[in-house]
Amino acid sequence: MPRTKSSSAQSAPAKKKSVPEKSVEASLWESANKLRGSVEPAEYKHVVLSLIFLKFASDKFEELREKLIAAGRQKYVEMPEFYNKDNVFYLEETSRWSFIIEHARQSDIALLIDTALANIEKKNKALRGALPDNYFSRLQLDTAKLAALISDIDGIDTIKDKEQDVVGRVYEYFLGKFAIAEGKGKGEFYTPKTIVGLIAEMIEPYRGKIYDPCCGSGGMFVQSMKFIEAHHGNKREVSVYGQEYTGTTYKLAKMNLAIRGISGNLGDKPADTFAEDQHKDLKADFIMANPPFNQKSWRAENELLDDPRWKGYTVPPTSNANYGWILNILSKLSENGVAGFLLSNGALSGEGDEQQIRKELLQNDKVEAILILPRNMFYSTDISVTLWILNNNKTAREVKVGDAMRKYRNRKGEVLFMDLRQMGEPFEKKYTQFSAEDIAKISGTYHKWQTQKIKDEAEYCATATLKEVEAKNWSLVPSKYIEFKNRDEAVNFDEKMRELQAEMRTLLKAEKESEKELAKVFKNLGFEL
Numbered sequence: 001m002p003r004t005k006s007s008s009a010q011s012a013p014a015k016k017k018s019v020p021e022k023s024v025e026a027s028l029w030e031s032a033n034k035l036r037g038s039v040e041p042a043e044y045k046h047v048v049l050s051l052i053f054l055k056f057a058s059d060k061f062e063e064l065r066e067k068l069i070a071a072g073r074q075k076y077v078e079m080p081e082f083y084n085k086d087n088v089f090y091l092e093e094t095s096r097w098s099f100i101i102e103h104a105r106q107s108d109i110a111l112l113i114d115t116a117l118a119n120i121e122k123k124n125k126a127l128r129g130a131l132p133d134n135y136f137s138r139l140q141l142d143t144a145k146l147a148a149l150i151s152d153i154d155g156i157d158t159i160k161d162k163e164q165d166v167v168g169r170v171y172e173y174f175l176g177k178f179a180i181a182e183g184k185g186k187g188e189f190y191t192p193k194t195i196v197g198l199i200a201e202m203i204e205p206y207r208g209k210i211y212d213p214c215c216g217s218g219g220m221f222v223q224s225m226k227f228i229e230a231h232h233g234n235k236r237e238v239s240v241y242g243q244e245y246t247g248t249t250y251k252l253a254k255m256n257l258a259i260r261g262i263s264g265n266l267g268d269k270p271a272d273t274f275a276e277d278q279h280k281d282l283k284a285d286f287i288m289a290n291p292p293f294n295q296k297s298w299r300a301e302n303e304l305l306d307d308p309r310w311k312g313y314t315v316p317p318t319s320n321a322n323y324g325w326i327l328n329i330l331s332k333l334s335e336n337g338v339a340g341f342l343l344s345n346g347a348l349s350g351e352g353d354e355q356q357i358r359k360e361l362l363q364n365d366k367v368e369a370i371l372i373l374p375r376n377m378f379y380s381t382d383i384s385v386t387l388w389i390l391n392n393n394k395t396a397r398e399v400k401v402g403d404a405m406r407k408y409r410n411r412k413g414e415v416l417f418m419d420l421r422q423m424g425e426p427f428e429k430k431y432t433q434f435s436a437e438d439i440a441k442i443s444g445t446y447h448k449w450q451t452q453k454i455k456d457e458a459e460y461c462a463t464a465t466l467k468e469v470e471a472k473n474w475s476l477v478p479s480k481y482i483e484f485k486n487r488d489e490a491v492n493f494d495e496k497m498r499e500l501q502a503e504m505r506t507l508l509k510a511e512k513e514s515e516k517e518l519a520k521v522f523k524n525l526g527f528e529l
Contacts, residue, residue: 028052028170029177031152034145043139045178046248050132051150052170053255054116056158057089058097063159064088080123087261089124091116101154104147110136129269130254180379180428191219191290191342192377194434195387199288199340200227201443202369202389206402207237208285211332213273213325215242218253220288221262231402240264243278245271274299274324277309284332287339293381294344295321312364314356322347323357330366330390336399338368339390345372348386348476359474362415362466366390369416369446372478374424376432384421389446408450413466416449417478418442419459458483 028048035044064086068077076082080090093099095116103112117131136146156170176192196219205224212220221240228235240262244250250270257264267278298321305315309331316323322343329339347354348370361367369389376382396410420442424432434442445461448454456462464481472480519529 028152028156029174031149032174034148035141039139039141045174046132046135046252047139047141047146048149048153048174049252049255050117050135051113051153052156052158052174053131053259054095054100054113054120055097055153055156056259057120058091058095059158060088061091061096062098084124084126089120089127089258092119092123095119097154100150104150105143107143109143109146109150110139110141126263127254127258130251130258132248132251176379180431191216192379192431192433193219193223194439195290195342195373195377196220196223196288197227198434198439198442199387200224201439202446203286203288203338203340204401205238205286205288206231206233209239209241209282209334210286210288211279211282211284212242212287212289213328213332214289214291215244215253215266216249216290218242218256218262218264220290221257221264222260224286224288225260225262233402235262241279241282241284242266243271243273245273273328274304274321277328279332282332283334283337285334285337287329287332287337287341289325289329289339289341291325291341291343292321293385294346298324313360314353316357317353320346320354323354326361326388326390327357330361330392333390333392336393338392339388341388341390342373342385343388345384345386345477348478349473355474358476359470361390362469362474365394365412366392367415367476368394368411369418369449370476370478371418371420371442374421374432376430377424379431406447406451409452411450415464415466415469415476416446416461417464417476417481418445418461419478419482422459456483458485 032044032048035047039047061083064083065077068074068082073082083090094112100109100113100116103109106112113136114132114134117135118133121127121129121131199220200223204227206228210221210224212218215221221242224238224240225235227233228238240257242253242264244253244266247270250266253266254264257266265279269278271278297318299318301318304310307315309328310316311331313327316327325341325343326347329341333339349355367388368391369387371387371389373385373387375384378385391411394411394414396408398405398407400406420438423434423438423442425435425438427433445454449461449463454461454463459482462478462482468481469475522529
């Protein structure tokens with residue numbers, strides 16, 4: 001039974017605010033910022049996103065409930081099975097948004113929200129382990145600020161436009177904003193969407209199993225589904241597998257997938273991919289990942305030495321996890337699998353065990369493309385990073401890509417290098433992102449290279465053979481293979497000096513005129529200079 005309203009709640013329910021759809025994200029962000037001082041940004045992302053999830057789940061539930069009643073099926077309206085079969089979460093009365101709104105200004109609203117979320121998770125198997133546990137009560141939020149945030153979220157009709165994916169848009173906007181707000185060293189759970197979009201366009205995950213060994217908030221999966229929708233594919237032909245170490249981020253990922261109706265296997269619990277692999281027997285067709293950069297002490301000196309993931313390769317060093325991630329990813333690829341993942345530029349070169357593993361990867365023909373990205377694309381670091389493409393089958397073959405057949409040429413013994421540092425457009429003042437045109441050009445170049453030999457293009461792309469890479473000590477630094485123009489050599493010295501001479505004459509003439517004017521002023525005042 002629902003709770004009885006307290007006297008403070010006897011007044012009319014809070015009115016819905018009229019929020020123009022185009023400014024939904026910005027309005028909510030301003031509202032979320034009102035929580036500053038009460039909780040840290042790292043915390044209030046969970047507050048906001050949990051409430052958005054609750055509103056969305058309620059809107060979907062109420063929509064289907066009304067349809068059942070209209071169809072004369074009142075006896076089924078309280079049966080969870082009739083909601084779950086349509087990918088809608090069943091909500092008890094005290095878990096519905098209308099109940100939360102009705103009690104928004106009560107002093108125990110945090111407890112009511114926690115109870116609502118707990119009951120939703122209990123009634124819907126797909127949400128097990130996804131929703132915050134007793135979270136709002138523990139934060140001890142200011143009731144007035146929380147009520148204001150609830151009122152703002154109440155102004156969003158999450159299901160009004162089926163094509164716009166309002167909730168998904170808000171989620172994406174907020175995850176990016178939170179990553180920026182948390183600053184350097186934080187925000188690792190989020191990979192900028194234009195980078196994820198580029199990876200999806202390059203590896204083209206139309207059908208099969210998709211895996212992310214460090215899935216963060218699930219952005220790779222979301223962009224994969226967007227790719228499929230944009231290219232008129234079938235989402236039912238894709239299975240999602242992932243793993244995430246941080247408990248709160250693991251919950252974010254499960255919520256992010258749930259609101260979009262994406263069924264995914266993220267393992268039984270949040271866990272370390274190296275120490276507790278949740279998908280030991282997985283062979284994925286597509287892998288998309290953004291592992292932690294330069295992770296230190298990722299295993300003890302004598303641990304994981306015989307791990308099957310390194311079979312056939314040198315054991316990755318303990319000092320840096322970069323090559324541990326590479327070999328983990330490679331071990332999960334199916335026979336024809338393709339992987340696109342990000343690493344710091346330091347993984348492209350160096351000696352010792354890392355150099356040996358690079359040599360083994362290249363000799364086994366696993367490395368297909370190396371792309372160096374512009375700086376300032378990430379919210380947690382300003383460094384330039386690299387996109388690696390691994391391919392388990394670089395032989396000539398015909399493959400169905402979407403609805404069409406594509407004839408791949410034999411690329412064995414070849415690697416495509418691309419330098420993208422001159423590309424991108426400004427974003428959020430100090431950041432860079434790829435434009436749609438950038439992504440189309442980059443992925444287009446890559447796919448053309450897969451089907452026919454292409455000419456090297458200065459300061460953009462080049463193809464290197466295995467012998468050429470060996471001659472460079474197995475380095476994968478793109479600038480060692482891509483031609484760069486020396487613009488200083490193209491300068492006409494005499495011409496430049498004449499231009500400079502003319503400029504200096506003009507400046508000196510102006511300076512003399514100024515001196516004359518200044519002397520004249522002083523003379524008129526009776527003082528000779």
